[in-house]
Amino acid sequence: MLKALLWKEWREQRPIALTGLFLAGLLPLFIMGGASIMTYTLDSSTLFDAYLILLAILLWPLFAAAAGASTVAGEVGEGTLGFLLSRPVSRFRAWAIKVLVGTGTVLLIMTGSLGVALLLRRFAAPSADLAAMLDSFLSNRAAFFATLAFGMAFLFLSWSVFFSTLVSRPLTAAAAGILAASACLLGSLLVWWHLDPAPWVEPLWLGAQLLFLGALILGASLLIFARGELLRGQALRRAVLPAAALIVAGFPGVTLPFAYAKSVLQSTRAALTDVEISPRGDRVATTVWIDYPRTPQVWMIPIDRGGRRRLRGNLAFGPIFSPNGEWVAYFSPRNFLGFPIGSLDLRVMRWDGSADRAILSGLPSEGASLWYFWTAAFAPDGERVAVTDGEKILLARLNSPDRETYSLESTPFRGGRMLGWSEDGGELLFYGRFGPLPKEHTLIGAWNLNTRKTRILFDRFISTALPRGLENPRGMRRIAVFTKEAEDPHSGCELELVDARTGTTENISPHACRFAASLDQGERLVAYADCSTPPGPGRRHSQVHLRDLERGVDTVLSDLEGTTFSIKFSPDGDQLLVRRASRADLPDLVMDLRGGTQPIEAGWRPLGWLRTRVALVARVPDAAHQATLGTLDTRSGKISIIHSGLAPKIFE
Amino acid sequence: MTQSVIVMERFTKHYGDRTAVEELSLQVPAGSVFGFLGQNGAGKTTTIRALLNLIRPTSGRLSVVGLDSVSDSVALRRRVGYLPEQPEYYPWMSVDEILRFNASFYPSWDRDLEKRLVDQLGLPRERKLRELSRGMQAKVGLVLSLGSRPDVLILDDPTSGLDAVVRREFLEAMIANVHAEGGTVFFSTQLLHEVERVADEVAVLHEGRLRLRSNLEELKATYKRLRAVYPDQIPESFPVPGLVRAERNAHYALLTVEGFTPDLPARLAENGAAAVEVLDLSLEEIFIEVVKGAPTHA
Numbered sequence: 001m002l003k004a005l006l007w008k009e010w011r012e013q014r015p016i017a018l019t020g021l022f023l024a025g026l027l028p029l030f031i032m033g034g035a036s037i038m039t040y041t042l043d044s045s046t047l048f049d050a051y052l053i054l055l056a057i058l059l060w061p062l063f064a065a066a067a068g069a070s071t072v073a074g075e076v077g078e079g080t081l082g083f084l085l086s087r088p089v090s091r092f093r094a095w096a097i098k099v100l101v102g103t104g105t106v107l108l109i110m111t112g113s114l115g116v117a118l119l120l121r122r123f124a125a126p127s128a129d130l131a132a133m134l135d136s137f138l139s140n141r142a143a144f145f146a147t148l149a150f151g152m153a154f155l156f157l158s159w160s161v162f163f164s165t166l167v168s169r170p171l172t173a174a175a176a177g178i179l180a181a182s183a184c185l186l187g188s189l190l191v192w193w194h195l196d197p198a199p200w201v202e203p204l205w206l207g208a209q210l211l212f213l214g215a216l217i218l219g220a221s222l223l224i225f226a227r228g229e230l231l232r233g234q235a236l237r238r239a240v241l242p243a244a245a246l247i248v249a250g251f252p253g254v255t256l257p258f259a260y261a262k263s264v265l266q267s268t269r270a271a272l273t274d275v276e277i278s279p280r281g282d283r284v285a286t287t288v289w290i291d292y293p294r295t296p297q298v299w300m301i302p303i304d305r306g307g308r309r310r311l312r313g314n315l316a317f318g319p320i321f322s323p324n325g326e327w328v329a330y331f332s333p334r335n336f337l338g339f340p341i342g343s344l345d346l347r348v349m350r351w352d353g354s355a356d357r358a359i360l361s362g363l364p365s366e367g368a369s370l371w372y373f374w375t376a377a378f379a380p381d382g383e384r385v386a387v388t389d390g391e392k393i394l395l396a397r398l399n400s401p402d403r404e405t406y407s408l409e410s411t412p413f414r415g416g417r418m419l420g421w422s423e424d425g426g427e428l429l430f431y432g433r434f435g436p437l438p439k440e441h442t443l444i445g446a447w448n449l450n451t452r453k454t455r456i457l458f459d460r461f462i463s464t465a466l467p468r469g470l471e472n473p474r475g476m477r478r479i480a481v482f483t484k485e486a487e488d489p490h491s492g493c494e495l496e497l498v499d500a501r502t503g504t505t506e507n508i509s510p511h512a513c514r515f516a517a518s519l520d521q522g523e524r525l526v527a528y529a530d531c532s533t534p535p536g537p538g539r540r541h542s543q544v545h546l547r548d549l550e551r552g553v554d555t556v557l558s559d560l561e562g563t564t565f566s567i568k569f570s571p572d573g574d575q576l577l578v579r580r581a582s583r584a585d586l587p588d589l590v591m592d593l594r595g596g597t598q599p600i601e602a603g604w605r606p607l608g609w610l611r612t613r614v615a616l617v618a619r620v621p622d623a624a625h626q627a628t629l630g631t632l633d634t635r636s637g638k639i640s641i642i643h644s645g646l647a648p649k650i651f652e
Numbered sequence: 653m654t655q656s657v658i659v660m661e662r663f664t665k666h667y668g669d670r671t672a673v674e675e676l677s678l679q680v681p682a683g684s685v686f687g688f689l690g691q692n693g694a695g696k697t698t699t700i701r702a703l704l705n706l707i708r709p710t711s712g713r714l715s716v717v718g719l720d721s722v723s724d725s726v727a728l729r730r731r732v733g734y735l736p737e738q739p740e741y742y743p744w745m746s747v748d749e750i751l752r753f754n755a756s757f758y759p760s761w762d763r764d765l766e767k768r769l770v771d772q773l774g775l776p777r778e779r780k781l782r783e784l785s786r787g788m789q790a791k792v793g794l795v796l797s798l799g800s801r802p803d804v805l806i807l808d809d810p811t812s813g814l815d816a817v818v819r820r821e822f823l824e825a826m827i828a829n830v831h832a833e834g835g836t837v838f839f840s841t842q843l844l845h846e847v848e849r850v851a852d853e854v855a856v857l858h859e860g861r862l863r864l865r866s867n868l869e870e871l872k873a874t875y876k877r878l879r880a881v882y883p884d885q886i887p888e889s890f891p892v893p894g895l896v897r898a899e900r901n902a903h904y905a906l907l908t909v910e911g912f913t914p915d916l917p918a919r920l921a922e923n924g925a926a927a928v929e930v931l932d933l934s935l936e937e938i939f940i941e942v943v944k945g946a947p948t949h950a
Contacts, residue, residue: 004756011744079740086704087757088730227708 001089002097009101012074013067017105020063024113027054028120048121055113056149060106061181064153067105068160069174071098072225076168095225099161099218106153144203144314144339151210156181158214162221166240184213184251191255196357202313203338209255216250274318275618278325281610283351284629285311285319285328298330300351301643303610303631308643311353315340317371322382326351327398329376329385332358333365344374346387348398359396360387360403375418379425380475386428390415393428393447411454412443422446422500423475427455429500431479444479444498457503458496476500480517492531497549506549513542516564520573524550527557527576529564544578544591558597562586570609575634577606577615590615590634598637604630657682657804657836658703663712665698672698673860676712680838680853685831687847687868688840689939690857696840697737699857700808704734717803730758733797733805733830737812739789743782747775747792751799758800765829766799773821787818794822798829805830807839811846819843823850848935856942864942868935875938876912880905880925891919896941908933908941 031050035042042050072095075081084094160177167173188209220243273296274287284301288310296317301308312330315338319330329348335341344363349356365371376387387394391414395404408414416432427446444458458481477500482493495512496505497519508517511532518527530543542564544557562581569576578589587599588606600606600617607616613635619628628644658680665673673695680686690696701707703714705725714721719728741750751770755761770777773791781789790810797805805826811819827850830837841847847854848868855865866874878892881904890898894911909916917928933941 001756004753008742008753012742078743079738080742082706082736083740083742085706086729086734086736087754088726088728089757090726 005089005094005097006101009071009098010104012070013101013105016063016066016070017108020059020066020105020109021112024055024059024109024116027051027059027113028116045121048117051117051120052145055110055117056145056152059113060110060149060153061156061178063109064106064157065160065174065177065181066170067102068099068157068162068177069164069170071095071102071161071164073164073167073170073173077170091226092222095222099157099221102157102161103154106157107150110150110153144207147204147207148210148338149207151207151214152185154214155184155210155217158217158221159184162217162224162243165221165224184217185210187251188213188255205313206338212254213251216254217247220244220246275607275616276319276321276328277608277610277616278321278351279323280325281614282325284616285321285351287317287319289317298328300328300353301629303616303642309353311349312356313338316347318376320376320378321351322378322398323380324382327378327382329359329378331363331371331374331376333371344371346374346376346385346394346396348385359385359398360394363387363389363394365389377418377420377428379421380423381425384425386418386421388418388428390417393418395449406447406449406452408447411447412456413445413447413454416443419444419476419479421475423477425475426450427500429457429476429479442481442483444481446500455503457500458498458505477523478519481505482512482514482517484514495528497526508547509545513564516542516567518567518569518576520569521571522573524548525569525573527567527569529560529567529578531563544576546593557591557593558589560586560589568606568608570612570634572612575613577609579606590632590637598634600632601637601639604632604639606632655682656680657717658686658838659713659715660699661713663699663702663714664710665695665702665707666710671860673702673857676857676860676862678855678862678865680836682836683831683834684852685827685837685850686839687844687851687854688838688857689844689847689854690840691943692842693859694857695860696857697808700734700736700806700838700840703806704729704732730760730800731803733800733802735793735797735805735807735810737809739793739810741781741789741792744780746778746780747784748777750781750792751777751795754796755799760800762799762801765801766795769795769798769825769829772825787814790814790818790822794825798825801833802830802835804836804838807837807841809839809841812842819846826850844936844939845934854935856939858943871938872932872935874911875933875941876909876916877931877933877937878907878909878916878920879929879931880907880920881927882924883926884924887924891923892916897944910941 028047028051031047031054032042072081075084085091156177159181160174163173163176163180164170167176188206192206223243223246224240273289274285276285278284282303284303286299286301288297288299289295295314297310297314298312298316298319299308299310311328312332315334316330316332319328321328327348328351329346331344332347333340333344342365343361344365345358346360346363347356347358363374365374373389374387376385378385383398385396385398387396388408390408392408393406395406408416413430413432416430419429419431421428427448429446430444432443433441441461442458443456445454445456447454457479460483479498479500481496481498483496484493492509492511493514494510495508495517497508498505508526509528509530511530513529513531516529519525520527526547526549528545528547530545531540540563541559541561543559544564544567546555546557547553548555557576560578560580564578564580566579567576574593576589576591576593578591580586580588584602587602588604589597589599591597604617604619607618610616610631613633615632615634617630617632617639619630628641630639630641632639656679658678660676660678663673663676664671676695676699688696688699698707702709703716703721705721705728708722716728717731719725719731721728742753745753747770751766755763755766773795775788775791775795781792784792793810797807807826811822814822823846826837831850837850839847851868853865853867854871856863864871875896880890883903886900886903886905890905890907892907892909894909895907896910897908899906907920912930917930920928
């Protein structure tokens with residue numbers, strides 16, 4: 001019976017499926033024809049995108065409505081429903097198979113037209129690697145696109161099925177279904193728009209919400225079909241009322257939970273970047289990349305208790321804490337449907353994910369590879385946030401809609417990067433590197449927000465590594481510049497400290513290990529590593545130095561095998577976290593300034609200080625261990641695991 | 653005691669303010685050919701559709717072969733053959749396709765019987781249903797309703813509009829394949845002479861109410877017409893119990909009676925009739941008398 005019913009329903013849906021596939025094949029020609037008339041040149045990528053969009057918003061919904069409308073009304077119109085229902089088959093089964101085959105028809109049209117889309121791309125760009133293209137499409141947008149597009153099509157199908165149980169003409173049912181589904185879709189989007197949950201939940205979830213809405217409407221349709229009397233009589237009218245009530249009551253019930261949904265997904269195929277330790281050291285905000293490098297998410301990891309949580313859905317990245325640790329700013333390139341758009345928003349939320357809102361919108365960014373030109377920094381007052389892409393500076397306030405935009409076009413900082421705010425919050429510090437190697441022109445300077453004037457702090461024809469502001473959560477006082485002039489690539493860099501207030505420069509070492517410098521909070525001591533000594537045969541060595549800036553006294557703390565990668569002062573200035581070259585036999589170290597050095601357990605790498613004598617450490621996974629975050633008690637050397645199995649790749 | 657295959661208990665169906673059937677209680681004995689009669693709009697189709705759960709009773713209960721029409725409707729329909737007045741089949745299907753499609757619903761489907769009926773009725777298996785005449789489509793319907801060897805065959809005036817030859821084939825097939833094998837036939841029709849030929853029992857529904865239910869032979873024995881000749885003057889009244897109607901002519905009176913007894917001619921003779929002739933009534937005539945004599949329920 002089942003097979004016969006499926007066969008019968010398919011025979012009735014077959015003309016719709018074939019027409020849909022035929023039009024899907026013709027649609028590219030229409031697009032190309034339209035572009036030709038408008039003298040618009042289409043490249044293969046634009047054609048592909050335009051085709052997908054037209055499929056999703058036009059062809060699929062229309063044919064879903066046609067498939068839905070023909071389920072019941074088609075039989076009523078022909079008078080065959082009485083024949084079917086007088087066979088020994090339950091109404092539920094008859095209805096379910098109709099809907100199942102209608103859904104299958106929609107899926108067939110969708111699959112077939114996606115096949116056309118891929119062929120189109122293949123023929124439009126014959127040199128493209130089809131497998132790579134397919135892989136890119138599937139991993140990048142397919143889940144978003146497919147779920148949302150199917151959710152939309154399913155909504156149109158459901159509404160048309162609903163009206164198909166009420167009216168006797170398929171065309172009327174389809175028209176009513178299209179109107180109702182469009183209104184329903186618009187309502188859903190308005191709810192999402194109003195709640196501004198875009199970086200919060202996935203387009204997948206909007207798609208899922210539409211699927212649930214569709215299921216709700218189908219339920220109402222079933223109610224009518226099961227209780228109605230072949231589309232006649234009082235019983236039908238009695239069934240319509242509860243069905244309508246079901247839909248009206250169910251709409252917010254289905255919509256709101258999805259719009260407010262939060263995720264606690266495990267990320268098993270992820271990479272972890274931007275490990276931001278909160279100023280109080282009680283939590284870590286980080287960017288988790290699912291299917292690296294395509295879909296970043298912002299996660300919050302408490303230090304002292306479990307329950308890591310994804311604060312924001314896909315396409316949210318680059319979290320930074322405000323100076324008091326209450327707020328987190330991050331970027332998101334999503335539109336309100338959750339799809340990536342050609343611009344970024346800067347958004348802020350509380351550390352628990354609440355009060356999420358965009359404070360800057362429409363930051364131009366053509367493509368994901370250009371997202372990272374934008375950098376953001378909280379002012380020391382915690383109220384203002386500056387972002388820049390090197391072309392202009394945008395300034396937003398947390399508690400005010402005021403926005404300020406400054407152009408860098410006529411300044412020497414155009415094309416440079418923002419290092420952060422000055423300590424007094426009156427200036428933004430920039431860094432630029434211009435000209436060809438090896439004699440680059442390196443520029444460090446300050447942009448005054450009040451006078452809109454620039455102040456050059458460092459300007460030399462010299463190649464530099466990216467400068468770093470040395471530790472000061474309340475703004476930058478000193479900038480470490482690692483310059484490179486020596487021809488021997490292993491002889492280290494020149495380390496200079498640039499005072500952001502006065503612009504004076506102090507030479508610290510002519511052979512410093514790149515990036516390995518740290519200042520204590522009193523800014524009296526600087527710890528750095530020297531990579532030049534001793535130059536003996538075999539393995540390289542580095543020395544950890546401590547420089548008293550006031551007295552100008554330099555002390556060698558330790559002579560280490562291998563190069564030193566980074567050094568970080570503890571908040572109390574008594575200890576250093578020393579990270580060494582990536583060699584399994586060279587453990588990272590905790591160095592006590594009052595004497596004593598202890599190795600950190602093999603396999604663990606220090607990420608930073610959480611508080612005095614407690615460091616954040618991470619284990620990079622290997623065959624025997626999962627990726628793990630932990631805390632290191634630097635007195636005892638004991639590591640306590642916070643979270644394991646977090647991500648296979650952890651980047652500092 | 654004969655078992656009832658169809659049981660209706662106080663079945664009522666309202667369509668809005670209109671009452672289609674009211675308080676209908678009826679039992680159809682197993683193995684009978686039961687004629688379900690009534691004018692257009694009397695409630696016959698409503699009752700049959702409710703039996704098959706195509707519509708729901710407003711109140712009351714219906715069952716067929718012991719299965720409730722609402723809660724056991726799928727099992728019920730598996731044991732019932734049903735042919736509506738104007739069957740609508742999928743026009744794109746061929747005769748063979750609709751037979752296969754229909755057969756899939758019935759585990760008891762008899763392929764041999766199907767083949768025999770198709771041959772007997774001269775149905776073209778490969779032709780599309782949309783290409784068949786009304787009569788041929790009715791024959792397809794007959795095969796569809798008989799092929800599962802149903803315990804009960806329910807026919808809702810399926811022969812109206814068919815020519816006499818097809819109607820005869822229809823009735824013969826019905827009797828040969830259901831009734832002769834102990835099955836029950838419950839059929840409504842406007843063609844009363846057909847009922848008269850085949851039915852054992854009849855019920856008359858009028859304006860949604862049961863007006864009459866009887867064995868056909870008993871009915872015909874009960875309803876008689878007396879032709880009483882009066883040479884002088886026709887009396888004002890007749891000493892006849894159960895008098896339904898009296899028609900006066902020049903020298904005779906035609907008296908239709910319900911509950912005829914053999915002593916009635918003698919009574920009329922005592923009343924001045926020179927001659928009394930007892931006439932049989934056809935079912936159609938009885939039906940008209942019953943319907944005419946019924947109170948009207950607006």
